[in-house]
Amino acid sequence: MSGILERYHRLIEAGELRPDAEQQAAVSRLARLQDQLEQSNAITDRGFLSKLFGNKKSSRLQGLYMWGGVGRGKSMMMDLFHDTLSITEKRRIHFHAFMLEVHQRLRAARRSETGDPIPPVAKAIAQNLRVLAFDEMVVNNSADAMIMSRLFSALICDENVVVVTTSNRAPSDLYLNGLNREHFLPFIDLIQRELDVIELNGPTDYRLDRLAGLATWHTPLGDEATAQVREAFFRLTDYAPEDAANVPSADLDLGGNRKLHVPKSLKGVGVFSFKRLCGEARGASDYLAIAQAYHTVIIVGIPQMGPDMRNEAARFVTLIDALYENHVKLFATAASKPEDLYQAGDGSFEFERTVSRLKEMQSEDYMAAGHGEDG
Numbered sequence: 001m002s003g004i005l006e007r008y009h010r011l012i013e014a015g016e017l018r019p020d021a022e023q024q025a026a027v028s029r030l031a032r033l034q035d036q037l038e039q040s041n042a043i044t045d046r047g048f049l050s051k052l053f054g055n056k057k058s059s060r061l062q063g064l065y066m067w068g069g070v071g072r073g074k075s076m077m078m079d080l081f082h083d084t085l086s087i088t089e090k091r092r093i094h095f096h097a098f099m100l101e102v103h104q105r106l107r108a109a110r111r112s113e114t115g116d117p118i119p120p121v122a123k124a125i126a127q128n129l130r131v132l133a134f135d136e137m138v139v140n141n142s143a144d145a146m147i148m149s150r151l152f153s154a155l156i157c158d159e160n161v162v163v164v165t166t167s168n169r170a171p172s173d174l175y176l177n178g179l180n181r182e183h184f185l186p187f188i189d190l191i192q193r194e195l196d197v198i199e200l201n202g203p204t205d206y207r208l209d210r211l212a213g214l215a216t217w218h219t220p221l222g223d224e225a226t227a228q229v230r231e232a233f234f235r236l237t238d239y240a241p242e243d244a245a246n247v248p249s250a251d252l253d254l255g256g257n258r259k260l261h262v263p264k265s266l267k268g269v270g271v272f273s274f275k276r277l278c279g280e281a282r283g284a285s286d287y288l289a290i291a292q293a294y295h296t297v298i299i300v301g302i303p304q305m306g307p308d309m310r311n312e313a314a315r316f317v318t319l320i321d322a323l324y325e326n327h328v329k330l331f332a333t334a335a336s337k338p339e340d341l342y343q344a345g346d347g348s349f350e351f352e353r354t355v356s357r358l359k360e361m362q363s364e365d366y367m368a369a370g371h372g373e374d375g
Contacts, residue, residue, distance in 0.1 A: 003083075026066055026198050029196060033062075036061050062196050068199055091129055093132075095136050106147070122151060126155060133163075134165035145180070145183065214228065216361070216362045217362055229332070230244070233298060249261065254289050255285065260286065303334075317351060324361060329366075
């Protein structure tokens with residue numbers, strides 16, 4: 001029995017996981033890939049087979065693209081696969097961190113070389129690497145989208161790197177409605193041609209289980225409320241609290257050469273301040289970009305608003321509409337309960353619908369639904 005199968009079965013026997021047909025199918029496919037990699041590792045020169053057969057494709061192993069709702073075990077299976085894979089030419093990295101590294105390498109290559117920088121960057125990444133495992137493949141900016149097809153074609157087809165990745169979205173939904181998406185479509189074709197696409201949407205949301213007993217709306221503002229949303233972030237992302245200072249950030253593409261800096265962005269969870277989201281001039285398209293990019297949003301510092309903050313209140317209404325309609329989970333620190341946030345001022349009557357939505361977003365049914373599902 002391969003390493004991942006044995007470990008997976010032990011977790012079920014211990015009651016840490018529940019039997020799940022889709023998980024079992026994915027683990028079986030990962031186990032087969034594990035066996036192929038470990039057997040082919042006896043031939044250490046990746047170029048040997050292509051030289052023998054005269055065709056690089058003959059030596060390529062099919063990678064995997066595992067996608068599905070939050071908490072269905074994708075990251076857990078990625079960890080099991082990587083940890084039990086008994087070869088040294090492997091690397092596991094969060095997708096956002098990988099793309100930051102790629103852009104740094106490309107900038108350095110452009111300074112030192114002439115010509116197309118992507119092939120030499122791909123070759124440098126692939127050096128002493130057989131498997132590249134990504135957690136949380138998500139594409140939310142045009143700079144990534146414009147290079148991904150050529151970069152991953154070079155890695156997979158030219159350098160024979162096996163890619164295994166997780167995502168909350170089906171391949172066809174990546175970078176949906178993104179700027180110049182037509183340049184990204186060849187990457188979707190590459191995934192569907194070179195990777196086995198496996199859906200994971202089993203009945204158990206393990207991440208939701210981890211949030212048991214943890215409220216979503218925390219008031220009043222202060223250290224205790226902040227500690228609660230920090231706890232939610234670490235439970236949702238599996239990030240070690242002691243590494244809090246190193247949580248990656250992101251720049252979310254809003255279109256029209258506009259970006260929104262997200263100070264903490266990991267595994268589909270984004271942390272924002274109320275001031276950044278609603279204290280600056282923003283419209284529905286900005287909030288839709290956030291709702292599509294993140295399955296969970298944490299907003300800190302929501303104040304009580306009076307008549308002098310009618311613009312902020314109106315933006316908050318639009319923000320909550322976008323989150324609600326895309327079934328984004330919301331955690332917040334606020335100065336008061338939802339019904340007391342905006343009691344007087346232009347639009348205060350309309351704000352009552354937002355209060356109703358904020359309360360519904362705290363319900364078990366809402367929390368259990370997947371990102372993007374209709375309420």
